Amino acid sequence: MDAFPAFFPLAGRTVVIAGAGEGAEAKARLFDGSPAQVRRLDGPEALDPAGYAGAALAFVASPDDAFAEAAAAAARQAHVPVNVVDRPALCDFTTPAVIDRGEVVAAIGTAGASPMLATLLRHDIEARVPEGAGRVAALFRNLQEEVRRALPEAHRRRAFLRAALTGPAAQAALSGDMEAAARRLRQALQEDAPSLGVVQVLDARGPAEHLTLKASRALAAADVLVCDPGVDPNIVSLARRDAERLAPAALSAERLRSLVEDGMRVVRLHEGHVPTDDFADAGVTIEVLPVVEA
Secondary structure (H helix, E strand, O other): OOOOOOOOOOOOOEEEEEEOOHHHHHHHHOOOOOOOEEEEEOHHHHHOHHHHOOOOEEEEEOOOHHHHHHHHHHHHHOOOOEEEOOOHHHOOOOOOEEEEEOOEEEEEOOOOOOHHHHHHHHHHHHOOOOOOHHHHHHHHHHOHHHHHHHOOOHHHHHHHHHHHOOOHHHHHHHHOOHHHHHHHHHHHHHHOOOOOOEEEEEEOOOOHHHEOHHHHHHHHHOOEEEEOOOOOHHHHOOOOOOOEEEOHHHOOHHHHHHHHHOOOEEEEEEOOOOOHHHHHHHOOOEEEOOEOOO
16 A cells, blocks of 8 residues: 555635646535635735645645745645645645545545546446435434444444445435434344354455455454465455454364354455364354355
């Protein structure tokens, strides 16, 4: 990963756009409909650090190299990260191609190497993100504290939310009926009950592109990941970054049984053939995840 992606909250924040012309207007359009206050600067005021005071982000757009460099220096003097259009060497961050669905925002970046490629990828992904996705996110944000109070254990909360994202509450939000969506989510929360976890095992020699969709989704949902040393690192990278990692030697029958009884989703990545007999002593049911043959 050559550049770390991050999202800056915009509510109550100020964004500075320095310069004039189409480049500056294009940056301003990025914030149409956002809760940020956009401050426009041009001329001498764009070269004064005071104009950037208190801002969260700054963008500089100008055909004049001297102006662009001086404005970027002024923003940095005010301790504001700055992006300078068409001048990667002056940038603290790059501007990604953005998919905007309100509360759901996706960004595709190439660290400034190929904005056109980022735009093409954005079009491909945008077609897969429904217009109502932002309303679904808003539903879960509005009831976030209720869900946390009702389900304080993180793995149970994740299991509930996974199911809810494809349930009637999410469908109501997608269709625009937010009142019904909230009612149905609260009902699902009241009816939620603890369940046993699952153990899924996978031949993870790779390559990662041969994984089935089911295997990829299992990795993304794992609470605990157990990996042989020789598994494909590209497959391991598909798992949740905050999933607990256990060495195979640490996964005793007793430990595995305890994880399942606690409702955890355990994914065991083997280097080669999956020896299902290894799980017999734990007395748990396992699922061998299918792998697409090369």
